[in-house]
Amino acid sequence: MRYFVVGLLCCMCLLAASSVYDFTLNSIDGQTAPLAAYKGKVLLLVNVASKCGFTPQYKGLEAVYEKYKDQGLVVIGFPANNFMAQEPGTNEEIKTFCSRTYNVSFPMYSKISVKGDDKAPLYQFLTEQKGGDIKWNFTKFLVGRDGTIVARFEPKVTPDSPEVIAAIEKALQ
DSSP states (O other): OOOHHHHHHHHHHHHHHHHHHGGGEEESSSEEEEEEEEGGGGEEEEEOOOSSTTTTHHHHHHHHHHHGGGEEEEEEEEEEOOOOTTOOOOHHHHHHHHHHHHHOSOOOOOOOOOTTOOOOOOHHHHHHHTTOOOOOOTEEEEEEESEEEEEEOOSSTTTTSSHHHHHHHHOOO
């Protein structure tokens, strides 16, 4: 019965959601952090992990954020432990790792699930809108200033690749 109620509530959230701005999650520090705070910005939403072959993409994510943040880009990291336990740490451990190893200054949210029965409603929305289930860590969703998904990039596509940069620059216009 509990799963039915949770599922029903998730479906109701998704039916009401028309953009990513309709979702509220917790920051990595545990504070309520609505995505509506970023209305009018271009967002690059990324499910991240600290012990993954793609983890060095944090460097590229930070570089892209630094280059474009004054033009309205916000990179947001969502730690997730869905793939081979590659994000086993606590939020505090993840935050420390990201700041010490990659000097991450972009917003990070609390660890969530991006696939399976406990998938966060935001990721339910993202995957239903663009490309289906998340296949691995460092899948990137580019969101336009209006809160709609502009593009999706799979993990092998680096944040500083020509196609990601072109899509970011177009969305920032």
